[in-house]
Amino acid sequence: xxxxxxxxxxxxxxxxxxxxxxxxxxxxxxxxxxxxxxxxxxxxxxxxxxxxxxxxxxxxxxxxxxxxxxxxxxxxxxxxxxxxxxxxxxxxxxxxxxxxxxxxxxxxxxxxxxxxxxxxxxxxxxxxxxxxxxxxxxxxxxxxxxxxxxxxxxxxxx
Numbered sequence: 023x024x025x026x027x028x029x030x031x032x033x034x035x036x037x038x039x040x041x042x043x044x045x046x047x048x049x050x051x052x053x054x055x056x057x058x059x060x061x062x063x064x065x066x067x068x069x070x071x072x073x074x075x076x077x078x079x080x081x082x083x084x085x086x087x088x089x090x091x092x093x094x095x096x097x098x099x100x101x102x103x104x105x106x107x108x109x110x111x112x113x114x115x116x117x118x119x120x121x122x123x124x125x126x127x128x129x130x131x132x133x134x135x136x137x138x139x140x141x142x143x144x145x146x147x148x149x150x151x152x153x154x155x156x157x158x159x160x161x162x163x164x165x166x167x168x169x170x171x172x173x174x175x176x177x178x179x180x
Contacts, residue, residue: 029068030064032061032062032065042062044093046062047092048093050066050070051097051101051105052094052096055134055136057122057132057135060131066117066135067117070137071116074101074137077109078106085098085102112138112139116138117136118135118137119134121133
């Protein structure tokens with residue numbers, strides 16, 4: 023039975039596990055996206071959501087609790103100044119885990135852990151990809167080209 027057992031051990035000692043997750047949370051809040059293994063990603067999602075909830079609380083006690091876990095003071099400032107207002111209208115689910123596939127070296131399952139609704143994500147909220155703009159080459163009379171011509175290529179062709 024797993025009653026009252028929270029979190030994964032990740033094959034590490036408690037001190038190593040805590041240090042690992044503190045580093046991952048700090049990098050997630052700083053860069054807003056981190057690539058890691060699936061097991062670490064699932065655990066990081068819990069920790070990341072908890073930190074943003076502390077940021078939304080905004081009290082001095084919440085700031086001290088966040089500072090006790092996050093490694094850099096600049097990231098704590100970002101959490102309370104930028105991230106908390108961004109997620110003020112959201113009731114939870116601030117972190118998303120996207121499975122990427124396997125790592126070539128050891129075939130470990132890899133995921134991308136990212137903050138939802140982050141700027142520069144390239145989404146308009148619909149979840150659909152935009153079609154790339156088509157380029158037309160003026161020298162070829164409006165034909166679409168897949169490759170740009172270089173001076174060497176022109177000399178060889180001409």
